[in-house]
Amino acid sequence: MSTCNKPIDAMTKSAEIPDCYYPKEPILVTPATPTPARTLYLSNLDDQKFLRFSIKYLYVFRKSVAVAALAAALSRALVEYYPLAGRIRAGAGHDGEKFELVCNGEGALFAEAFADLTADKFLQGARRPNRSWRKLLFRVEAQSFVDVPPLVVQVTRLSCGGMILCTAINHCVCDAIGTAQFLHAWALLTSKPNAHLPVNAFHGRCLLKPRSPPRIEFPHPELSSPPPQENLAQFLLSQPLVAVSVTFTTAQILHLKQQCVPSLKCTSFEVLASHVWRSWIKALDPPASLRIKLLFSMNVRKNLEPELPPGYSGNGFVLACAETSVEELISSNTYYAIKLVQEAKSRVSDGYVRSMIDLLEERRVKPDLSSSLVISPWTKLGLEELDFGEGRPLHMGPVASEIYCLFLPVIGDLHAFTMLMSVPQGIAETFHHYCSKDLDDTENGIAENGGGRGYNKN
Incomplete structure (x- = not known):
């Protein structure tokens, strides 16, 4: 059944979730075996200012997985995806504006929590996120973006026996394809600890280094601002x-x-x-x-x-x-x-x-x-x-x-x-x-020119 013709209030209703209880302090999960100790160049596609945030995923599962098994598998996955166990820092040049990634095996932050909540109750209000969902991802107290570990994980066990898994992955380190690749590797190593990963991660970013001298051969309207106007x-x-x-x-x-x-x-x-x-x-x-x-x-x-x-x-x-x-x-x-x-x-x-x-x-x-x-x-x-x-x-x-x-x-x-x-x-x-409006046989009752059109300055 289509959801498109339901009133907006029903579509967007999302209940507050209870506070999480943390039975222990979060830990740093380090790679299971030694990994390369090096400073990783971040390409200009990695290091764009608008990417200085974390991609935050939320998963709800009917049945929970042992927290110890998740942490152990994460440790194995970080052997292949060792940059996620490193730390971002400001590099030399560009007046400290360009970042680099220090692969030092310091570890990903891993938090275990419990919430008096069932998976079904969460799903009843899951059509859209609300601010209370932020409780499901451990908040790292840090002075700046570079002080937050590139990977932060919270596993929240639910009262029904299910779990909610949240991850925050630094966008300067991975894009959505890279994060999906890592998450699938972690999941595979959790369910099959001795499995071989189907794809090896490739971490070299020098393939995307700028040319010398630089050659700007195309217009780039995505990066250029228009003349002054109402915006x-x-x-x-x-x-x-x-x-x-x-x-x-x-x-x-x-x-x-x-x-x-x-x-x-x-x-x-x-x-x-x-x-x-x-x-x-x-x-x-x-x-x-x-x-x-x-x-x-x-x-x-x-x-x-x-x-x-x-x-x-x-x-x-x-x-x-x-x-x-x-x-x-x-x-x-x-x-x-x-x-x-x-x-x-x-x-x-x-x-x-x-x-x-x-x-x-x-x-x-x-x-x-x-x-x-x-x-x-x-x-x-x-x-x-x-x-x-x-x-x-x-x-x-x-x-x-x-x-x-x-x-x-x-x-x-x-x-x-x-x-x-x-x-x-x-x-x-x-x-x-x-x-x-054109996807169902019936409209949702909002007039073509009605309700909330607040921008027009004419």
Whole structure:
């Protein structure tokens, strides 16, 4: 049954969870055997300022796995993924702005907790994260980002015999593909301690070093700010944010593709990215002349010449950029938006990626977020298939909802997507309406021009 036509309050209801009890102090889990002691170069794709945060995953399992077994398997996994047991520090040059990774085997932080909560009770309110979910990930008291271990884990045992597993993985060390690779290795070594990993991790980042001299051969609109204008970022941060979640079934995605006239062959990601972008802009209702962008993370491991090695665990993605005006995006049909997404993808060649790396070497620029929607897909990575020996998860998602958009896998349906993002409270219902309005036989009762359209300055 579709969730798309339910009222926003029912869709987003998420109950507070109780406090966690920690029976013992967290420990540092170190690699089971000696690992290379070296300083690892971080590429300009790793070391971008906007990646200085941790990717936080939350898993709910029906049956718990012994904490000692999880810690022992983590220790074995860290032999292969030893950078996660190291520490980030400021490197020489760039006025201390560039980071490097010291592989010293200091260890990952591992916390064990208990919560008076059942898996079913959690799942009843799991359509969107709320602030209380942060209790499920141990808070490291640190003065700065570099003082937090690259890997932090909390295993919370539940009163029903299940468990919630949360991980925080430093984005400068791994991207989503690298984190998925590590998590699957850890799960495999938990369920089968003597197993051989199917893919060896590749940690060398020098394959993505800048050229000498740097050659910036392409325009990079994803990193360049537009001329002064009204910008959406100010409005997006002017109100409390509300998480909005919509699940798109296989049939609904096919329906969106069929609406594309003239006919256009496209992927599920392309049609959903276009649909969510248009829905977001319709809900915000900015001035028609405003230039807007869609930025989305794109894996470039196979776009490079030569391709990055299998098992490459560092950041192997760039932000592709589609750009247009509000008027053009809204007045045109889905075909137009999908073509913009496809053209953005087609521009990301080996030369384009090298040019971006060189630009980041010359200028420590950030992505242009002034009037941009950012989409990060967590689909097609097998994150929902993680099995530590007691079955696959009942739920997989982030610990918190952010202002950027996530495409999440749907447990039990390989071809469905869940869209999750936080938007200003005043447009939450309208955004949800536009995301879902043509997907069911009945509307959810929100008028085409109604409710919460707070941005329009005209």
